[in-house]
Amino acid sequence: MRIAAVDIGGTSIKFGIWDGEKIVEWNERPSLAREGGVQLIRRVQTILQHCGKFDALGISTAGQVDINNGSIYYANANIPNYTGMKVKSILEERFKVPVFVENDVNAAALGEAQFGAGRDVSDFLCLTYGTGIGGAIVINRQIYRGSRWSAGSFGGILVHPEDLKAELDFSGCYENYASVTALIRKARRIDDSLADGRAIFASINRKEVRCVVEQWIDEIVYGLVTLVHVFNPPKVILGGGIMEQKFISTEVRQKLLSFVSPGMRRTEVVRAQLGNKAGFLGVAHEAEKLLK
Secondary structure (H helix, E strand, O other): OOEEEEEEOOOEEEEEEEOOOOEEEEEEEEOOHHHOHHHHHHHHHHHHHOOOOOOEEEEEEOOEEEOOOOEEEEOOOOOOOOOOOOHHHHHHHHHOOOEEEEEHHHHHHHHHHHHOOOOOOOOEEEEEEOOOEEEEEEEOOEEEOOOOOOOOOHHHOEOOHHHOOOOOOOOOEOHHHHOHHHHHHHHHHHOOOOOOHHHHHHOOOOHHHHHHHHHHHHHHHHHHHHHHHHHOOOEEEEEOHHHHOHHHHHHHHHHHHHHOOHHHOOOEEEEOOOHHHHHHHHHHHHHHHOOO
């Protein structure tokens, strides 16, 4: 059995083959997403043409996905003209195999549920911290998607109402304070060379940089306090490349315990385990089900 899987992001397209037990092929290409949805899907088709024969296809993609027909319900300006793209039907017509399409954060949560940090629980929340903040709600090992496939949009939690200015610009909202973008924005006020997470943590011993990081961790905790009290989950999984810094998850865990009510303190806060392969593995496993 050969399952092709593709993880479409704003920066890169990760792709490969899953044989039902392990990844047997793996590669990555620039997505060039700014060229728009049409060119993006053409690029995916070109990539898949070089993957050999496969029996099913799983697609993890940025944007809100209509899970019923595998189309893009909504995508922001990071991928122009992607909204409405009928990904599933386009790829099924081209490759004559069943296709499963899922939002990238949901796909990562499915991967963690099956193979990673969520293996031992039936319910959990998954958050990814990067350019923005993505979220997924897993209940009974299934994604809860909401009425329009958009549940888990945790970046919209209002954490600073005093800063709320206008609809849809995330002013006052979690994403504007706890994303990696927010961390970099604050760090560059100190030193313009602190332009990414690696540079920031390489300078963590500088007092002023450490202070910025601590304040950013506080912002992460503020959103999690709300989520833990609303969902009372057994586990919260934190993903995104920045979370490879063990210091962050340790600090988040300790600070969160001091802010939530005593009855909520058994929630585990852990780092995601699958890294940039989580979405790939999630949709590969779901695509495999289409053959049964």
